[in-house]
Amino acid sequence: MSPNIVNIVYLIAAVLFIMGLKGLTHPRTAVRGNLMGSMGMLLAIVVTLLNKGLSFELIIAGFIVGGLAGVILAVKIEMTAMPQLVALFNGFGGGASILVAGAELLRLNSGGDPAGLQSLIAIVLSGIIGAVTFWGSLIAFGKLQGVVVPDQPVRYPGEQIVKVLLLGGSLVMGVMIIMDPSRIDLYWGVVAIASVLGILLVIAIGGADMPVVVALLNSYSGLAAAATGFVLSPPNTVLIVAGSLVGASGLILTNIMCKAMNRSLANVLFGGFGEVQESASADDVYGGKVKATSPEELAMLFDTASRVVIVPGYGMAVAQAQHAVRDLYNLLESRDVTVEFAVHPVAGRMPGHMNVLLAEADIPYDRLIEMDDINPTMKQVDIAIVLGANDVVNPVARTDPKSPIAGMPIIDVDKAQTVIVIKRSLSPGFAGIPNPLFAADNSLMLFGDGKKMIQETVTSLKED
Amino acid sequence: MDFVAALTVFVLAIFVGFEIITKVPPTLHTPLMSGSNAISGITIVGAILSAGLSLNDGLAAYSIMGYSLTNILGFLAVVFATTNAVGGFMVTHRMLEMFKRKG
Numbered sequence: 001m002s003p004n005i006v007n008i009v010y011l012i013a014a015v016l017f018i019m020g021l022k023g024l025t026h027p028r029t030a031v032r033g034n035l036m037g038s039m040g041m042l043l044a045i046v047v048t049l050l051n052k053g054l055s056f057e058l059i060i061a062g063f064i065v066g067g068l069a070g071v072i073l074a075v076k077i078e079m080t081a082m083p084q085l086v087a088l089f090n091g092f093g094g095g096a097s098i099l100v101a102g103a104e105l106l107r108l109n110s111g112g113d114p115a116g117l118q119s120l121i122a123i124v125l126s127g128i129i130g131a132v133t134f135w136g137s138l139i140a141f142g143k144l145q146g147v148v149v150p151d152q153p154v155r156y157p158g159e160q161i162v163k164v165l166l167l168g169g170s171l172v173m174g175v176m177i178i179m180d181p182s183r184i185d186l187y188w189g190v191v192a193i194a195s196v197l198g199i200l201l202v203i204a205i206g207g208a209d210m211p212v213v214v215a216l217l218n219s220y221s222g223l224a225a226a227a228t229g230f231v232l233s234p235p236n237t238v239l240i241v242a243g244s245l246v247g248a249s250g251l252i253l254t255n256i257m258c259k260a261m262n263r264s265l266a267n268v269l270f271g272g273f274g275e276v277q278e279s280a281s282a283d284d285v286y287g288g289k290v291k292a293t294s295p296e297e298l299a300m301l302f303d304t305a306s307r308v309v310i311v312p313g314y315g316m317a318v319a320q321a322q323h324a325v326r327d328l329y330n331l332l333e334s335r336d337v338t339v340e341f342a343v344h345p346v347a348g349r350m351p352g353h354m355n356v357l358l359a360e361a362d363i364p365y366d367r368l369i370e371m372d373d374i375n376p377t378m379k380q381v382d383i384a385i386v387l388g389a390n391d392v393v394n395p396v397a398r399t400d401p402k403s404p405i406a407g408m409p410i411i412d413v414d415k416a417q418t419v420i421v422i423k424r425s426l427s428p429g430f431a432g433i434p435n436p437l438f439a440a441d442n443s444l445m446l447f448g449d450g451k452k453m454i455q456e457t458v459t460s461l462k463e464d
Numbered sequence: 465m466d467f468v469a470a471l472t473v474f475v476l477a478i479f480v481g482f483e484i485i486t487k488v489p490p491t492l493h494t495p496l497m498s499g500s501n502a503i504s505g506i507t508i509v510g511a512i513l514s515a516g517l518s519l520n521d522g523l524a525a526y527s528i529m530g531y532s533l534t535n536i537l538g539f540l541a542v543v544f545a546t547t548n549a550v551g552g553f554m555v556t557h558r559m560l561e562m563f564k565r566k567g
Contacts, residue, residue: 014477017503022484024496031560034499038553041506048509054516058531058539062515066546073547074554079562085555086498089505092548096507099541103514103534110534118467218497221504226474228510235470241477242506248481249500253493345490352493359562365491 009047010238016040017242021249027365044238079360080317083350087140087214090221094133097224098191101126101231105177105187115181122230124174127187128194129227133220135198140213143202144349153206160270166197201269208314208391208430210349212257212268219250253351260345260371262397262407282434286426289439293446295453298420299460305382307338309374311411312354313347315388315423319450322361325387327458329363340367342374342384342411344392375412384416386437388450390429395437405431419443422453495559502552508545514538 017040023033049059077085101123108115142149170193177186205213226243229236258265302308310329316322329339341363343354355368378384386393389411397408413419414437421438424447428434437443446453488496515538528536 017506018480018484021481021496021500021503024492024499025485025488027489027492027563030492030495030499031557031564034495034502034553034556034560037499037503038549041503041508041549041553044506044509045512048512049516051513053518054512055518056516058515058535059512059542062511062539062542063546066543066548067550069543070547070549070551071554074551074558077555079559082494082498082555082559085551086494086501089498089501089548089552089555092544093501093504093507096505096511096541096545096548099537099544100507100510100514103537103541104510106532106534106537107514107517110532116467215497218501218504221501225504225507226477228507230467230470230474232510232513235467236509237470237473239506239509240470240474242503244474244477245481245484246500246504248478249485249496252482252485252488253497256488256493343490345493350494351497352490352495355491356494356559356562359491359559365563368491370490 006047006051007237009043010236013040013044013238014241016043017245021245040242079356080320081145082356083210083214083348083353084141084144086350087137087144087217090214090217091134091137091141093221094130094137094224097126097130097228098134100228101130102184102187102191104231105181105184109182109184116233117178118235119231119233120178120181122227123187124177124190126224126227126231127191128170128174129220129224131191131194132198132201133217133224135195136202136213136220137217139199139202140210140217143205143207144210149203151207154203159200159204163197163200166193166200170194170197204270205268206430207349208346209268211346211351211353212254212261212265214350215250215253215257216265217250219247219254222246222248222250257346257351260409262405262409282426282428285434285436286439290426291444293420293444295446295456296460297444298446298457301383301418301420302332302335302337302461305337307340307381308332308383308385309340309342309378309381309413309416310385310387311342311344311389311393311413312358312387313344313389313392314349314353315450317348317353317357317388319388321387321451321454322357324451324454324458325358326361326363328454328461329367331458331461340369340374342371342413343368344371344389344411347389347392371409371411378412378415381416382418384413384419386413386419386421386423387454388422390423390435391431391433393437394429394431394433394435396433396435403433405433413437414440414442417442420446422446422448422450424448491563495556495563498552498559499556502549502556505545505549505552508542508549511538511541511545515542
């Protein structure tokens with residue numbers, strides 16, 4: 001097939017990716033957008049296969065193994081485990097970039113085309129970005145899944161210097177490859193160093209900062225694909241276009257997540273909480289002021305309520321409480337109580353995590369209200385239920401400029417008539433600070449497992 | 465295509481990316497991420513080219529069981545990229561169907 005036809009089909013695929021991504025930004029067009037993206041991928045694959053005398057055994061074997069793995073993962077995964085899966089798929093994209101760049105370096109050394117400078121630079125960059133993406137994503141997977149790596153940030157003295165040295169080391173070795181392309185061993189050295197860098201970058205991030213990291217790794221996986229586009233000779237437009245689109249969309253999401261925490265990306269990646277620690281002690285905040293309640297009492301409160309807002313957090317995902325919440329929602333709606341959900345942008349472990357869980361539980365998405373829209377109406381809310389959220393409803397963010405979460409936009413549940421906080425204990429959230437909301441005059445604590453407490457409330461409501 | 469043309473495409477595509485994804489409703493953050501992630505599986509094109517090269521292209525120096533090392537790395541890359549693309553598009557579709565059924 002002539003190169004022109006191949007490139008025109010690649011162009012069509014790139015256009016499908018652009019239109020597909022655009023579709024994904026609106027609820028009504030999202031399904032079609034995703035299908036367009038997959039059509040673009042199929043077109044690009046088919047035309048690549050027709051390209052020139054390729055031998056198909058390994059390609060088909062790879063399709064079968066990878067296709068089966070993809071289908072099984074996509075069909076079997078629980079919605080609560082979605083952050084891990086997204087992290088894992090991200091990593092696979094990065095892994096493919098490492099391998100393609102390595103394969104291309106080998107080919108250039110096997111008497112293929114003479115190695116051009118730009119191909120070599122692209123090979124090094126593919127290796128570095130790919131390895132950071134692959135290992136960073138695997139560590140993110142481990143943290144989210146709760147295997148091998150701890151959820152807490154792992155910190156040690158001089159960690160930033162170590163990371164700078166690793167990045168510098170991989171770049172120096174990269175330059176050596178560019179000067180002497182026959183040093184294939186150095187390529188794997190670059191990959192090894194960048195792998196350590198990827199591990200250290202993500203291991204230093206705490207669980208609640210994961211939305212930022214997952215979005216950033218998403219962006220990296222795109223950049224890795226774009227770099228791989230430059231690796232191929234001639235440079236491959238569909239890789240470059242698709243990769244840079246994903247890189248840009250990941251960066252936008254990363255930015256949204258950072259804004260929702262009032263922190264810079266550098267602060268999330270390198271600072272972290274724990275540096276500023278002079279907020280009020282838990283005893284001062286809570287001493288004798290915390291009032292506990294019971295599911296029966298909560299059920300009685302609902303008798304006089306007409307507007308209820310539920311604020312879900314990561315605790316809802318951990319307790320798998322979304323279906324119990326749906327039962328409560330249906331019951332209250334049947335009694336003419338308006339129920340809405342106020343979702344903080346960084347609630348959970350990835351962008352949009354709560355929305356996915358609530359959608360899984362059949363909550364209509366027009367009941368999921370953005371923070372900025374619900375806050376002005378909070379005073380008219382009879383009961384606000386905080387379910388497994390903490391820092392994102394901590395009024396200290398508004399009141400104490402010295403607090404580690406100062407300036408972070410929060411959901412103003414403290415302004416509701418009555419606040420019910422469903423939580424196992426008074427333990428602090430990720431920021432490590434006490435939450436005065438729990439001791440406020442209009443707050444009641446419902447201590448216990450989120451799912452069990454909601455279920456018991458539903459039972460009490462039905463007995464009325 | 466020469467390098468400068470490819471670089472031009474790269475820079476322009478980044479701007480296109482920023483332009484088309486301006487306001488994403490938070491409801492769609494996760495599907496947007498997993499859908500765009502699936503698109504980054506486009507590396508499969510490079511993987512196919514590496515996995516399918518024939519030994520006649522001077523690759524015999526590194527051959528194992530009739531396949532060159534380039535082919536084997538390419539095969540692994542096809543596995544990774546296929547998992548990424550197939551799994552990514554499917555799981556995104558699954559999520560979007562959940563959003564759609566009471567839209």
